[in-house]
Amino acid sequence: xxxxxxxxxxxxxxxxxxxxxxxxxxxxxxxxxxxxxxxxxxxxxxxxxxxxxxxxxxxxxxxxxxxxxxxxxxxxxxxxxxxxxxxxxxxxxxxxxxxxxxxxxxxxxxxxxxxxxxxxxxxxxxxxxxxxxxxxxxxxxxxxxxxxxxxxxxxxxxxxxxxxxxxxxxxxxxxxxxxxxxxxxxxxxxxxxxxxxxxxxxxxxxxxxxxxxxxxxxxxxxxxxxxxxxxxxxxxxxxxxxxxxxxxxxxxxxxxxxxxxxxxxxxxxxxxxxxxxxxxxxxxxxxxxxxxxxxxxxxxxxxxxxxxxxxxxxxxxxxxxxxxxxxxxxxxxxxxxxxxxxxxxxxxxxxxxxxxxxxxxxxx
Amino acid sequence: xxxxxxxxxxxxxxxxxxxxxxxxxxxxxxxxxxxxxxxxxxxxxxxxxxxxxxxxxxxxxxxxxxxxxxxxxxxxxxxxxxxxxxxxxxxxxxxxxxxxxxxxxxxxxxxxxxxxxxxxxxxxxxxxxxxxxxxxxxxxxxxxxxxxxxxxxxxxxxxxxxxxxxxxxxxxxxxxxxxxxxxxxxxxxxxxxxxxxxxxxxxxxxxxxxxxxxxxxxxxxxxxxxxxxxxxxxxxxxxxxxxxxxxxxxxxxxxxxxxxxxxxxxxxxxxxxxxxxxxxxxxxxxxxxxxxxxxxxxxxxxxxxxxxxxxxxxxxxxxxxxxxxxxx
Numbered sequence: 001x002x003x004x005x006x007x008x009x010x011x012x013x014x015x016x017x018x019x020x021x022x023x024x025x026x027x028x029x030x031x032x033x034x035x036x037x038x039x040x041x042x043x044x045x046x047x048x049x050x051x052x053x054x055x056x057x058x059x060x061x062x063x064x065x066x067x068x069x070x071x072x073x074x075x076x077x078x079x080x081x082x083x084x085x086x087x088x089x090x091x092x093x094x095x096x097x098x099x100x101x102x103x104x105x106x107x108x109x110x111x112x113x114x115x116x117x118x119x120x121x122x123x124x125x126x127x128x129x130x131x132x133x134x135x136x137x138x139x140x141x142x143x144x145x146x147x148x149x150x151x152x153x154x155x156x157x158x159x160x161x162x163x164x165x166x167x168x169x170x171x172x173x174x175x176x177x178x179x180x181x182x183x184x185x186x187x188x189x190x191x192x193x194x195x196x197x198x199x200x201x202x203x204x205x206x207x208x209x210x211x212x213x214x215x216x217x218x219x220x221x222x223x224x225x226x227x228x229x230x231x232x233x234x235x236x237x238x239x240x241x242x243x244x245x246x247x248x249x250x251x252x253x254x255x256x257x258x259x260x261x262x263x264x265x266x267x268x269x270x271x272x273x274x275x276x277x278x279x280x281x282x283x284x285x286x287x288x289x290x291x292x293x294x295x296x297x298x299x300x301x302x303x304x305x306x307x308x309x310x311x312x313x314x315x316x317x318x319x320x321x322x323x324x325x326x327x328x329x330x331x332x333x334x335x336x337x338x339x340x341x342x343x344x345x346x347x348x349x350x351x352x353x354x355x356x357x358x359x360x361x362x363x364x
Numbered sequence: 365x366x367x368x369x370x371x372x373x374x375x376x377x378x379x380x381x382x383x384x385x386x387x388x389x390x391x392x393x394x395x396x397x398x399x400x401x402x403x404x405x406x407x408x409x410x411x412x413x414x415x416x417x418x419x420x421x422x423x424x425x426x427x428x429x430x431x432x433x434x435x436x437x438x439x440x441x442x443x444x445x446x447x448x449x450x451x452x453x454x455x456x457x458x459x460x461x462x463x464x465x466x467x468x469x470x471x472x473x474x475x476x477x478x479x480x481x482x483x484x485x486x487x488x489x490x491x492x493x494x495x496x497x498x499x500x501x502x503x504x505x506x507x508x509x510x511x512x513x514x515x516x517x518x519x520x521x522x523x524x525x526x527x528x529x530x531x532x533x534x535x536x537x538x539x540x541x542x543x544x545x546x547x548x549x550x551x552x553x554x555x556x557x558x559x560x561x562x563x564x565x566x567x568x569x570x571x572x573x574x575x576x577x578x579x580x581x582x583x584x585x586x587x588x589x590x591x592x593x594x595x596x597x598x599x600x601x602x603x604x605x606x607x608x609x610x611x612x613x614x615x616x617x618x619x620x621x622x623x624x625x626x627x628x629x630x631x632x633x634x635x636x637x638x639x640x641x642x643x644x645x646x647x648x649x650x651x652x653x654x655x656x657x658x659x660x661x662x663x664x665x666x667x668x669x670x671x672x673x674x675x676x677x678x679x680x681x682x683x684x685x686x687x688x689x690x691x692x
Contacts, residue, residue: 295650304620
C-alpha cells in the first residue's frame with residue numbers, strides 16, 4: 001500500500017474530540033500537531049503546492065450528502081456526493097479542485113461518523129429511489145484510507161442500505177483494507193483510468209495504469225462490482241492508439257460481466273483553472289488541444305473532437321462487451337447521439353438508466 | 365508618524381554622498397526628467413528631498429528620488445535636504461514616500477508593482493490586499509497581487525512597455541511563464557505595431573500554445589514566413605496587419621475549428637441563399653441552435669423572402685457540414 005508523506009497534522013478546535021480524529025491521531029503517532037482556528041490557514045502553508053503534506057482534521061458544518069452540482073446545458077447523471085473530505089495527496093495537473101475549492105491541505109471531516117445517522121435517514125426516507133453515492137468527487141476514495149479508515153465504517157453502513165450503492169473512486173492501488181473487509185454488497189470499486197502517457201505526465205503520484213487494473217482485478221475476484229471512468233480524456237497526438245492500448249489492457253484483466261458502468265468525459269475547465277494550472281505546472285501541455293467555451297462557461301474540446309474521441313472509445317468498448325453501461329459525463333444530447341448512437345435525452349432519463357443498472361447488477 | 369517627521373533636520377548634503385540607485389523606498393520607473401529639470405532650473409527645488417543616514421554615513425533616498433536625479437543632471441554638487449532621525453523606521457519611510465507620490469501624481473503600472481513589492485518586506489499579503497491595493501487603484505485580490513509582484517522579474521524593455529501602456533499587464537503576467545528571449549521577442553511583436561490589449565492577450569496565448577503543440581520555439585512561430593511577411597507588407601496598414609496576424613495565428617492554433625468554419629461557409633455558399641438572408645451557427649458550434657437572420661425594409665419584402673425560403677431546396681442539410689470528418 002502506498003503511503004504518502006504527511007509532515008504535520010493541523011487540528012481545528014473542536015475536532016480533537018471526534019472519534020475519527022482520535023483514530024487518525026493514533027495511526028500517525030509521530031507527526032507534529034498544530035491546533036488551528038476554523039478559518040485559519042496554517043502558518044507557512046504551501047499554497048502553490050496546495051500544502052499536500054498537511055492533514056487538516058476539521059468538523060464539516062455543511063450537508064454531508066449532496067447532489068453532484070452537474071453543469072447547466074448538459075446531461076448529468078444524478079450522482080450523490082458523500083463529503084468525507086477534500087483534496088488528495090496525489091497531484092493531477094488538471095484537477096478541478098485547484099480552482100473549485102482552492103483551499104490547501106488534505107482536509108478530513110472528523111464528524112463524518114456522527115452524521116451517518118442523518119445520511120441513513122435521508123436514504124431510508126425515499127425507499128423507491130436509488131441513491132448512487134460516491135466519495136471520490138472531492139478527494140480520492142482510497143488514497144488516505146490507511147489513515148482515515150473510512151472504509152471500515154462506510155462499507156458496513158452502505159452494505160445495509162438496500163436502495164443505495166457506494167462507489168469508491170480511486171487512482172491508487174490501495175485496496176488492502178477493502179479486500180480484508182467482509183462487506184461486498186452495494187459497494188462499487190471504481191478506477192479513474194487514462195493512458196500511461198497522461199498518467200506519467202499529468203497524474204502525479206498516482207498508481208500506474210497496470211497497477212490500477214491489477215488492483216481492480218483483485219477486487220473483482222474478491223467479489224466487488226467494478227466501474228471505470230475515462231475522465232478526463234485528453235486529446236493529444238497519438239491519443240487514439242494509446243487509449244486503444246489502455247482498453248486492451250483493461251480487457252486482458254477484467255471480466256466485463258460485473259462492470260456496472262464506464263463513463264467517458266473529456267477534459268473541461270473553468271477559465272480560472274487555466275491560470276492556476278499554468279502557475280502550478282509551468283510548461284504543461286494540457287491546454288494544447290482545441291478548447292472552446294461551452295454552454296456552461298467551461299472550456300471543452302471543440303465538438304467534433306469530443307465526438308471522435310467518444311465514438312472511438314465507445315466502439316472499442318462495445319466490441320469488448322455490449323452491456324457495459326457506457327455513459328457520457330456532462331455532455332449534450334447532440335453529442336450523445338453522434339458519439340454513442342443514442343441519448344437518454346435528459347438528466348432524469350440518464351439517472352433512470354444508471355439506476356436500472358444498479359438494480360440489475362448489484363446483488364441484494 | 366508626523367511627530368517623527370517634525371524631528372527631521374534640514375541639512376545641506378553633497379550629491380555624491382547620496383545613493384542614487386533606485387533604493388528600498390523608490391517607486392519611480394520610466395519617467396521624463398526634462399520638465400522637472402526645467403522647473404528646477406527656473407525656480408529651484410521647492411520641496412526638499414527626505415533622506416535617511418546609513419551606517420556608513422552615506423544617505424538613502426526616502427522621498428525626492430527624481431528631484432535628486434534632476435539636480436545631479438543639472439550639475440548641482442549639493443542640495444538642502446530633510447534628514448530623517450535615525451529612529452525613523454524603514455516601513456514608515458516607505459509610507460512617507462508612498463504618501464508623497466500618490467498625492468501629487470499617478471503611478472504607472474510598474475511603479476504600483478514596485479510599491480507592492482516593497483510592502484511585502486513589512487506586511488503579510490492579506491494586509492497589502494486589504495489596505496494598500498485599493499489606495500493605489502488596483503483591484504484588491506490575491507491573483508492580482510501575484511500578477512503585480514511578478515512584474516519585477518521581467519526585463520526592463522517589457523516593464524517599459526507596460527509602464528507606457530503599450531503592453532497589457534495581463535500579457536506581461538503571462539510572459540513570466542516563458543523564457544527571457546521568447547518574451548522579449550513577443551514584446552517586440554506586440555509593440556512594433558499597435559494592438560488592442562485583447563488582441564495582445566489572444567495572440568500571446570496562441571503563440572505560446574502553438575509552440576507547445578507543434579514542438580517548436582516561440583521564435584520560430586513569430587519569425588515564420590507568414591507573420592514576417594505581414595509585418596513587412598507595404599500594402600497593409602497597421603490595423604490590417606494586426607488582423608491578418610491574428611487570423612494566421614488562430615488558424616494555426618485551432619485548425620479543426622477554422623476548418624469547420626470554412627466547411628460551414630462553403631456549405632452555405634452552395635445554397636445561394638436570397639440576398640439579406642443569413643444562417644448563423646451557434647458560438648463555436650457548441651450549442652444546437654442555428655439562427656436565421658433576414659434583412660428587410662418592409663413587411664412585403666419579408667413575406668417574399670419567407671416564401672422564397674420555404675421553396676428553397678437544400679435547407680434540410682444546413683447544419684452539420686463538418687460531420688464525418690476525422691480530426692488528428
